Amino acid sequence: MVPKILLQSQLMKIRIEQSSFRVLIGCLCRMNRVGFAIEILNCMINDIDGFVVDAKTCSLLLSSVCEPKNYLPGVEVLGFLQELKRLGFCPGMADYTNVIRYLVKMEKGLDALSVLDQMKSDGIKPDVVCYTMVLSRVIAEEDYAKAEKLFDELLVLGLVPDALCKVGEVSRSRELVKEMRLKGIAPNLQTYNIMIGGLVSKGEIAEACSLLKEVLDNRSRPPSFMFDETLCELCYKGKVSEVLEMLKEMADKNVSPGARVWEALLLSSGSKLDFMDTSLIDLVDPVSCQNDIFIAILLNCNV
Template sequence: MVIRPSSLRSKFLRKHRKWPTSAYSYKWQQTFIQNQALQTLKQSAAATPQEKENNDRPHHLFSAHVHSFTSYNCDPTPEAYHFVIKTLAKTSQVHHIPRVLDRIEFAEKFETPEYILAQLIKIYGFAGRIGDAIDLFCRIPKFRCVPSVYSLNSLLYVLCRSSESLKLVPEMLLKCQVMNIRLEVSSFRVLITALCRIGKIGYAIQMLNYMINDGYGLDARCCSLILSSLCEEKDLALSNFEVLSFLEAIKKMGFTPSMMDYSDVIRFLVKEGRGLDALDALCQMKVEGIKPDIVCYTMVLHGIIAKGDYGKADELFDELLVLGLVPDVYTYNVYINGLCKQNNVEAGLNMISSMEELGCKPNLITYNLLLKAVNKIGEISQAKELMTKMNLKGVGVNSQTYRIMLDGLFHKGDVDEACVLMEEILDKQLC
């Protein structure tokens, strides 16, 4: 025989004379009461002026926490303790937090959410209490919480903020093995970022190898970070040897460089006087389907001109125009510098007209480059006309402009005019 639910409900009513209470209804009521208690705590947590003067805020806050939940006849929630901890941290009362932690550990029964403890580890770290951060990480199981890589990363982030505390990382990595916490990609990122920041690029590369050997795939963010750090490395012997070889090694493992990665490499190669290698990197970008931007072309153009390969420079400038890239004033300045180095002053002067037609306004560097080239070939009158044109265009001269003109006048032997120009420099206080 099938017993209907209505029959069971009628039987319960005859026996108990009241409606049955569902577990869902009880849980909802309990949650509502606890939320009310938390709101009461937040309202009473605001210290009065007298309490602030007496520095009694921690005692007031903790008493309010206990009283608010006792008055509602319910147990404190993890969110309530989280609010107390955040408030103490915000009011620079971190030294009172251990009292709160002791109550969570010994008086409460709930399972403490890991995010509360992970955030507290960072609070301790930012307050310079590294020892307390490590101690809290090791005590996590006592708060009825299973530690994971989430809290480990918080601790690693704290330890990696300074070279002194970074020395404690190996010990904590051994500790996390005892606690059955396995490093994840996010953990390796924290460590590699810290090593790159303090210039330990070799160790960062080793850490990347450990990550791969540990069964994780190649992480693009870590590769880009190490590559960028290598390009900024001040040890030229290390960086010259490593940059291109490291790039080739990670490409073989499946890394696909981005526009930014190639920009870093090109900038490094140009800075080291390896303009032709920078041109090869630019060509490799195009082979891999990455369209170089005007910044990449400008850097390579600068590197090629510095090597004196003006034929390749002309080809490269024509190429960027064919690709539809719009040269900016930096690109034009680099190209004009190449023309001036070839004593092709006329072509350089014509470039000013081309710039203006395309809406690119020549700047002071543009005119100074041309003035230097014009004075070098002894065309003082043309240099004066160019300087007059500068003033008409609203391009203000600087001390370098006057030095260029003085060099030209002395080279020509026009000492009287040089003295007049020197008086003008003194009047403008440009010495």
């Protein structure tokens, strides 16, 4: 019906207002007729003197164009974004995020990185979602130099990285850490924590333990939460001796495990632990324990 309405309005010499154009554009976008919506926008630009495009309409058009199902041959997203900006549109965080997500899905890492730079030049601080999307694509393209720069930039901005392990890209994250080491950049606690969590989620406990021992060797007193998930997983697998070995190493660094580790250890070992032969009892922090009964069980376990 839209072409008929426009044709009839022209024949009747009725000038359609901007609000009517916006209604038509919104409707077409919701119906996934984005190509027609862009034509309506062009009609607005050509037919209305002094036309100023409103931000809401531009955002709607841009997000619709960025939907892969609405792919339009001949419509290049970055070019379309620049056209909207020339009309006076100032993209916000959500707009840039939509563009970056589209470019990453289309495997255009350099273009996504370019949009990230545009955000910063426009005075918009990219969030961790934007950085993570671009970082994942750059690493997929094996451009580790750019990935390293992005990761450092992310940390400098005070953002907590999701990084690749949380989306299952453990092998790629290994490569990134390896590249960092070759360049003389030591992983920080945040990097270690991400890697260890990713390895545990993939069931690669042995490598997670290796990284934990590396943390103990290189850090004066690492936070205890880094160890809990791995130790619990070892308990669930019945590897009590490996848990005890790690706990002794933690004791040397004055690092106490959380209450859930002690609970998992007790459940996996029954009453076979002899705490009289170890100094592990000194690791129990009553403040971190949720239940006085649990402490009593622990203190009286087979002594």
